[in-house]
Amino acid sequence: MSKGSLSKLIETxxxxxxxxxxxxxxxxxxxxxxxxxxxxxxxxxxxxxxYDPLNVYNILFRYGFGNITYxxxxxxxxxxxxxxxxxxxxxxxxxxxxxxxxxxxxFIALLAAYYTHSHVIGILAGTIAGGLLGxxxxxxxxxxxxxxxxxxxxxxxxxxxxxxxxxxxxxxNPERPHESIPIPKDARIYPISNISVIFAIAVLASILYYIIxxxxxxxxxxxVTGLSTASAKYAGFNPDLSMIYSMLLGGAAAGLGGALxxxxxxxxxxxxxxxxxxxxxxxIGIGLLGRLHxxxxxxxxxxxxxxxxxxxxVELKTGAPPELADTLIGVIVIALAIPYVYKLLxxxxxxxRVIE
Amino acid sequence: MLPEPIIEMENIIKxxxxxxxxLKGVDLTIWKGEIHAILGENGAGKTTLMRILYGEIKPTSGxxxxxxxxxxxxxxxxxxxxxxxxxxxxxxxxxTFTVLENLHLSLxxxxxxxxxxxxxxxxxxxxxxxxxxxxxxxxxxxxxxGVQQRVEIIKTxxxxxxxxxxxxxxxxxxxxxxxxxxxxxxxxxKLGITIIFITHKLREVKxxxxxxxxxxxxxxxxxxxxxxxxxxxxxxxTVDIDLTSKPKIRGGIRGRRILSINDLWVRDERGLxxxxxxxLELYEGEILGLAGVQGNGQKELIEAIVGIRRAYRGSIKYxxxxxxxLSVGDRYKLGISYVPDSRNIGLVYGMNLxxxxxxxxxxxxxxxxxxxxxxxxxxxxxxxxxxxxVVAPSLRSPIQYLSGGNQQKVMVGREATREPKVFIVxxxxxxxxxxxxxxxxxxxxxxxxxxxxxxxxxxxxxxIMELSNRIAVIYGGRIMxxxxxxxxxxxxxxxxxxxxxxxxxxx
Numbered sequence: 080m081s082k083g084s085l086s087k088l089i090e091t092x093x094x095x096x097x098x099x100x101x102x103x104x105x106x107x108x109x110x111x112x113x114x115x116x117x118x119x120x121x122x123x124x125x126x127x128x129x130y131d132p133l134n135v136y137n138i139l140f141r142y143g144f145g146n147i148t149y150x151x152x153x154x155x156x157x158x159x160x161x162x163x164x165x166x167x168x169x170x171x172x173x174x175x176x177x178x179x180x181x182x183x184x185x186f187i188a189l190l191a192a193y194y195t196h197s198h199v200i201g202i203l204a205g206t207i208a209g210g211l212l213g214x215x216x217x218x219x220x221x222x223x224x225x226x227x228x229x230x231x232x233x234x235x236x237x238x239x240x241x242x243x244x245x246x247x248x249x250x251x252n253p254e255r256p257h258e259s260i261p262i263p264k265d266a267r268i269y270p271i272s273n274i275s276v277i278f279a280i281a282v283l284a285s286i287l288y289y290i291i292x293x294x295x296x297x298x299x300x301x302x303v304t305g306l307s308t309a310s311a312k313y314a315g316f317n318p319d320l321s322m323i324y325s326m327l328l329g330g331a332a333a334g335l336g337g338a339l340x341x342x343x344x345x346x347x348x349x350x351x352x353x354x355x356x357x358x359x360x361x362x363i364g365i366g367l368l369g370r371l372h373x374x375x376x377x378x379x380x381x382x383x384x385x386x387x388x389x390x391x392x393v394e395l396k397t398g399a400p401p402e403l404a405d406t407l408i409g410v411i412v413i414a415l416a417i418p419y420v421y422k423l424l425x426x427x428x429x430x431x432r433v434i435e
Numbered sequence: 436m437l438p439e440p441i442i443e444m445e446n447i448i449k450x451x452x453x454x455x456x457x458l459k460g461v462d463l464t465i466w467k468g469e470i471h472a473i474l475g476e477n478g479a480g481k482t483t484l485m486r487i488l489y490g491e492i493k494p495t496s497g498x499x500x501x502x503x504x505x506x507x508x509x510x511x512x513x514x515x516x517x518x519x520x521x522x523x524x525x526x527x528x529x530x531t532f533t534v535l536e537n538l539h540l541s542l543x544x545x546x547x548x549x550x551x552x553x554x555x556x557x558x559x560x561x562x563x564x565x566x567x568x569x570x571x572x573x574x575x576x577x578x579x580x581g582v583q584q585r586v587e588i589i590k591t592x593x594x595x596x597x598x599x600x601x602x603x604x605x606x607x608x609x610x611x612x613x614x615x616x617x618x619x620x621x622x623x624x625k626l627g628i629t630i631i632f633i634t635h636k637l638r639e640v641k642x643x644x645x646x647x648x649x650x651x652x653x654x655x656x657x658x659x660x661x662x663x664x665x666x667x668x669x670x671x672x673t674v675d676i677d678l679t680s681k682p683k684i685r686g687g688i689r690g691r692r693i694l695s696i697n698d699l700w701v702r703d704e705r706g707l708x709x710x711x712x713x714x715l716e717l718y719e720g721e722i723l724g725l726a727g728v729q730g731n732g733q734k735e736l737i738e739a740i741v742g743i744r745r746a747y748r749g750s751i752k753y754x755x756x757x758x759x760x761l762s763v764g765d766r767y768k769l770g771i772s773y774v775p776d777s778r779n780i781g782l783v784y785g786m787n788l789x790x791x792x793x794x795x796x797x798x799x800x801x802x803x804x805x806x807x808x809x810x811x812x813x814x815x816x817x818x819x820x821x822x823x824x825v826v827a828p829s830l831r832s833p834i835q836y837l838s839g840g841n842q843q844k845v846m847v848g849r850e851a852t853r854e855p856k857v858f859i860v861x862x863x864x865x866x867x868x869x870x871x872x873x874x875x876x877x878x879x880x881x882x883x884x885x886x887x888x889x890x891x892x893x894x895x896x897x898x899i900m901e902l903s904n905r906i907a908v909i910y911g912g913r914i915m916x917x918x919x920x921x922x923x924x925x926x927x928x929x930x931x932x933x934x935x936x937x938x939x940x941x942x
Contacts (some may be wrong), residue, residue, distance in 0.1 A: 295805045296797055303794070306785040312743050313773070313780050314794045315763030 094386035109418050117414030120405045130399060138396050139407070143165075143389020148270055150384055151278035152344055156181065158281045158356075159336025160362025162288055163213070163329040165371040167227075168423075170325035172303040176231030177215050177333040178359025179238035184209035184334025185341040185348060186242050189259060190250070192264065192342060194267040195432050201266060202280070202338045209334015210327045212238075217326030222317040227326070235359070239352060247350040261347045270341035277343035282377055284335055290374040291328065301325050333359060367416045386411065439465040440503070441598060441629050442488065447497035449483055449653075450524065455485040459653040465598075470620060470663065471803075472644035474637070474673055476728075477895060479650040481633045485600050488631075489521045490514040498615075499784060508891055520591025521600040530576035534586050535567055535781045541590045549903055554593075559781065561592060566621055581612030593626075599623065600631045603622035605639055617643050635673070635728050637666045637933040641901070649673055670929030689752070690719030693888045694740070694857055701735040704799070709735035711912040717857065722889040724903030724920075726896060728932050732912035733892045734776070737859050740771045740890075741926065742766045753857070767795055772855035774847050776862035776892070781846040784835045788827055789816040791834045792849050815852060823848035824874065842870035847875055851882060861892040876902060896925050896932075910934045 122132035144150060163177035188205030192198060219225040246259040268276050290362060292298035302322040304311040311318045337355060341347070345354045366382055369376030390404030442465040445515045449458040455526065458480045465471050475481045487494045489506030499506055501517050508514050511521070528537045539554045555571060562568060564831040569585055570578070578586070591599060601620075605613045620630055620643060632644060640647050640661060647664070649656040649672045656672050694717035701710035709732045717723050727733050738744035740751055742763040750759045758766055772795065775781045782791050793800050793812045800808050800815075816830045823844040827837050834842060847863060860879065879902055883889055893899050898908060900920070907917040908931040 234470050290806075294807055294809070296801055296807060297805065299790070299797060299807060302786065303783050307779070309780045310761070310783045310794070313775060314797070315742070315765075315767055 087342030090382060106405065110415070112414040113415045113418060114411075117411040120414055121410045124406060125403075125408060128399075128401070128403065130397060131323065135393055135397060135399075135407070138393050139389035139404075142392035142396075143385035143387075143390075146388075148273050148275050149275075150381065150388060151275040152270075153388060154380040154384035155275070155277045155281045155343070156286060156336040156340045156358045157361055157365050157384055158377055159332045159339070160359045161365030161369055161376040161380055162362075162373060163209075163333035163336070163359070164363045164366035165369065165373075165376060166288065166292070166301075166329040166332065167213075167217075167322075167325040167383055168366065169305045169371055170301040170321050171308070172217065172220065172227050172325060174216070174231060174326060174329045175228050175363070176213065176234055176330070176359070177362045178211050178357075179231075179235040180330040180333035181210050181337040181359050182238050182242050182352065182355055183339075184337030186245070186259075186337070187334075188338030189262060189341050191264050194262050196263050198265050198266045198268050198342050201262070201342050202335065204340075205338025206331045206335040213330015213333070214323055214327040216330075217323040220326075221322055239356075241349060242348070243352060246348055246352075251350065252347065257350050257359065259348045259350070262342055262425060266342065267389065268339070268402075275343075277339040280339060281336070284332065285373040285377050288328070288332065289348075292373065295322055333362070336362075364412050367420050368412060370419055371423075383412070386432055438469070440464050441467040441501065443503075444484070444488065445498045445500070447484065447487060447499075448495045448553040449480075449487065449492070453490065457653055458487075461650070461655050463654070463655065464658070465629060466632060466646070467629055468624065468627050469645040470632060470643055471633060471711065472626055472632045472640040472647040473650060474634060474640050474669065475634060475650035476673060480653040481650055482602055482648070482878055485521065485602060485633060486516070489519060489600060493893045509712070514926075515545075515594055515596070517593060518597040519600065520594060520596030520598065522584065522591060522602065522604060524589045524603045525840060526587050527585060527588075528575045530584060531574060533572050533574055534578070535571040537586065538571075538590055538593060539577060542593060545594060548723075556588065557593060561589060564626070565619065567619060567622075579612070580607050581615060584608070584612075584616065588619070588623075588651070591899055592623075597627070598629045600633070602633045603634070603635070605634065605636065610637065613639075621909055637673075637930075638668050638935070640669060641666060665929065666933070666935065667926060670933065671926050673929060680870060690886060692716055693719050693754060694890075695751070695752045696740065697750045699739060699746050699751065701732070701739045701744055701746050703735055709912050710739065710746075713909070713912070713914055714749075715914065715917070717890055719856075719888050720883060720886045721904040722883050722891050724899035724900050724906045725890060725892045725909055725929050726899045726906060726932055727892075727894065727909035729894050731909050731932075733861070733909055735912075736909070737773065737861060737890070738891055740859060741771060764798070767853075767855075768798070770854075770856035772850040772853055772858055774850050774858075774860040774863055776865060778839070778842050778846060782834050782842055784834065785829045787831045787833050788820070788825075788837070789813050789830045791845060792816040792819050792852075795849065796853050819845060819848035819852055822852075823878075840867045843875065849879065851878065856887060858889045859885050859892070860889065862894065863891070864893075864895070864898060877914055896928050900925060 118136065125132040125135050160177040160181055163180055164174055167174035180247045184205035189206035191204035192201030212234065216227050216230050219230050220227045224385055250260050270276055270291040291415045292302065300311065300316045301324060303314060303316060304318045308318045311321065326404050336358070340355065348354055359385070365376060365379045367384065369379035386408045390408055393404050394401050438493070442463070444461065444463040446837055447458050447461045450456050451869070460481070463484065464585050473481045473484070486492050486498065490511045506517060534538070535551060535555060535558070538558055538683060539549070539551050541550050542554055550761045555669065558571065567585065569582055569589065575583060575586065604616060608616060612814070623630060634640060634829070642819055644661045646658060647661050648658040649669065651673065656758045696713060696715045699710055700708060702711035713736055725733060735744055739746040742761060746759060750757055752758065753771065758769065783794065789812050792815050800812050802808055813830055819825060820830065825841045825848065825871070827835070827841060834845065838847065843863070847860070850858065863875050863879065867875065879889055879891065889901065891902055903919065903920050906920055906923050908915040908928060910932060911934060915936065
């Protein structure tokens with residue numbers, strides 16, 4: 080790179096920082112003040128319940144963010160379900176179905192890896208399965224006018240019981256009947272010298288989503304659709320198609336999350352689905368915490384899993400009930416997300432009222 | 436008997452936070468028991484004035500007296516207590532509730548303990564008094580619009596309103612429903628209720644009102660007895676005839692016929708015919724002004740030309756190609772462009788200036804694998820900013836941070852930079868200050884001189900007269916008249932826009 084173009088690059092970057100500094104600054108102030116408020120609110124809850132807030136926070140953050148490999152492993156499926164919620168919302172849809180899209184991704188990846196002994200095929204199969212399930216909900220919304228929240232919730236339960244049936248009745252492990260058939264050893268994904276490979280794959284996927292959103296016509300059309308359907312129609316885009324794409328991409332993210340989880344962490348699914356249950360719902364919080372931005376979601380998922388891990392240590396060390404840690408995490412996440420979610424809901428609801 | 440004033444509004448000024456002056460010192464006196472029409476074009480300030488009277492917005496300065504007593508409203512609830520009721524153009528009923536449930540709901544705001552049976556008795560008594568019937572147990576959304584409007588009026592009367600404000604009540608009604616409404620209003624007048632009737636239709640003013648106040652650009656032009664003015668005089672007073680800047684129309688070299696619309700029929704959102712058999716032709720190197728009062732089918736017509744809306748009958752030809760069934764994108768690619776009347780549609784709030792400058796031309800910024808070439812997009816945005824004097828902090832500024840005039844320049848500039856052959860612009864200078872207006876109008880003339888075809892849709896007759904080579908007038912979804920600009924005067928346009936046929940004018 081020549082000296083001229085380098086200085087030009089610096090110039091544009093600094094110009095960008097200057098012109099957008101108001102927004103960056105606002106976001107920074109908003110986030111840090113929310114975090115302080117969140118910790119204060121959580122501290123009050125702890126103090127009222129008779130725990131020492133400083134001690135609890137010390138355990139929460141020290142142990143939560145202590146084991147990096149575990150932390151990143153744990154944040155992998157959450158990052159993906161965060162995207163599964165965020166991408167459709169960018170196009171204006173509430174995808175509550177990250178849950179079932181993750182189940183199906185995990186289960187199909189398990190079957191594919193079991194029969195082919197290939198993690199690559201497992202990942203692809205899981206991703207496609209999640210994407211198709213997401214697209215199905217999008218298609219119902221667009222062509223049948225079925226509210227995606229309602230169909231998502233119903234589909235979640237259908238797949239919850241269907242997969243429990245399949246694992247306990249068909250694909251169970253004869254040696255351990257409460258578990259599914261395992262991922263063959265040669266298809267498992269292991270960390271390479273303590274670096275979480277599944278996390279790296281998830282980060283790559285997030286970057287890919289970032290590129291799709293901000294550097295391709297598909298993403299551009301989805302964003303226009305989410306901000307204003309009338310503008311999308313005016314520009315000659317098909318808002319219906321954008322919505323279906325967003326659900327396809329969102330579902331694929333959750334499916335990938337499920338595949339990575341089963342191929343790289345659990346290696347099988349138990350017949351109560353306790354390994355996969357709830358990850359999709361948690362993704363809603365991650366998506367909002369990450370401000371619907373793929374890069375923000377990477378950070379949010381790490382932060383959130385740190386809290387989850389630390390929360391378990393709090394239970395262990397202080398003898399507090401698990402609900403305490405959950406409450407604390409809930410308070411922190413809500414306080415962090417509230418300003419953004421409020422703005423988002425107001426604008427999206429107004430937009431929806433205008434169309435319908 | 437001397438008339439007794441019931442409402443006196445004195446020197447009302449309203450300046451919005453963004454600096455737009457909506458009302459420039461308005462005086463209005465309404466007499467007890469009269470039907471008082473308020474007439475004016477869009478943006479004259481009629482609705483703003485009424486919303487101030489209804490307590491919905493606060494005036495910047497000025498006084499309001501009701502029955503001689505000065506009032507200070509903090510919200511519509513204060514106005515309701517004073518006996519003022521308002522019926523909006525868009526109804527405020529809950530569509531899935533029955534009529535009775537809606538009425539009950541509105542009364543609950545005044546009396547929390549009121550029972551459904553009480554509401555029913557009250558309503559039946561009121562309906563007997565008025566001699567009209569509405570089905571109390573029907574769900575609102577199943578009722579015709581005219582009946583829904585009656586429910587709205589009953590609603591305000593149940594709240595003991597003796598001053599009724601109707602905001603463009605006929606704009607949603609069919610002609611028969613309008614007759615029914617007028618019958619009802621006359622009956623209300625007999626019962627001593629004062630009615631304020633906002634409209635921009637001359638004929639309605641003549642048909643229903645006792646007195647009329649004419650507003651123009653935030654000022655009252657005159658208050659007159661309706662029986663003492665003719666429709667022509669009303670038209671002249673309504674339309675600004677202060678044409679200080681004379682139109683500078685060079686003949687324009689009319690070229691090939693580029694667009695021909697033949698017997699086009701288009702429906703609106705409610706499934707009613709909005710465009711009823713329109714035929715129009717557009718030539719290269721001309722500006723065809725389409726004049727009409729808002730809501731007479733202009734929007735549906737241009738949306739059908741652009742392809743956003745389907746025409747269910749008729750055809751649109753571009754040069755020799757039938758484009759009636761082409762998609763919006765394909766029509767844009769052929770060389771049609773469209774600047775909508777609302778920046779809310781033509782721009783995407785939440786996206787930045789650069790993102791907005793490729794909205795209608797996205798396919799030109801894609802490389803092989805559907806990746807957007809942002810540096811190219813920045814070049815375009817930069818070009819628009821420089822050529823159209825857009826004042827913006829940076830090319831990455833969110834579009835909503837720009838002023839209205841600059842937003843408009845971005846939107847118009849984007850379409851012009853695409854170098855289209857056909858340029859459809861709707862209200863291109865609506866809400867802009869003098870300088871931005873001048874700029875945009877000059878730009879349209881420049882494009883015309885370059886041989887582009889421009890279809891200018893505007894409710895601003897000055898604009899139509901200043902810019903057009905030919906003029907078409909639309910009323911009720913039909914073209915009332917098409918002809919050379921010289922054949923029209925502002926007065927004649929005003930009458931045509933009000934639905935009065937040429938034969939009657941010449942008589």
